[in-house]
Amino acid sequence: QAHLEESGPGLVKPSQTLSLTCNVSGVFIRGSSDYWAWIRQPAGKGLEWIGRIYHDGRVNHNPSLESRVTLSVDTSRNQFSLGLTSVTAADTAVYFCARETLYFATHWGYYLESWGQGTLVSVSS
């Protein structure tokens, strides 16, 4: 069973870059057929999928954030990271990392099986 844990600053100034890392234990990112994803949730609001990365570096981004998002993976440290540039107050949210498990039932599919506990990032001067 995978365990994920987010880490990074809880406070970022406007216009600066938000940087978070997700440490993964219990499963090796390198040997996994899964994707590794970021999702965020503003206080009292719903969930927004930010993007995902594969162990070989292939990424998919949410177009709404694509120009500001950088996803990276470090298989030697078994972790993956999120960078979000030019942040504003609208980027204040709880950020979750998650394992996007690939499976086959009647067809190939994905689900967000394992999640970190989430980390609150506030954007404020």
Add this chain to the structure above:
Amino acid sequence: DIQMTQSPSSLSAAVGDRVTITCQASQDISDNLNWYQQKSGKAPKLLIFDASNLLTGASSRFSGSGSGTDFTITITSLQPEDSGTYYCQQYKNLPQTFGQGTKLEIK
């Protein structure tokens, strides 16, 4: 992006009741839909995948149905621990998108 619309936004029900939450997609997503439960201050937990498959370990009181654009999750014999917010999620197209959530309160 595919828009996911849940209804109701919130509901209140008593222990032992049966409740149904609906989720409508803005276009055909086949059965590429998952349901999650989120407790306050916690990460979401997967309950149902591919519209109707119960995740191993999830309570059998949960069931899902639907295909195409219209989906439901039903909870039978409601228990206090079922309180929380429920989200549907489509993965047919990127970006994956979630419904706005349905907050379930147990009376």
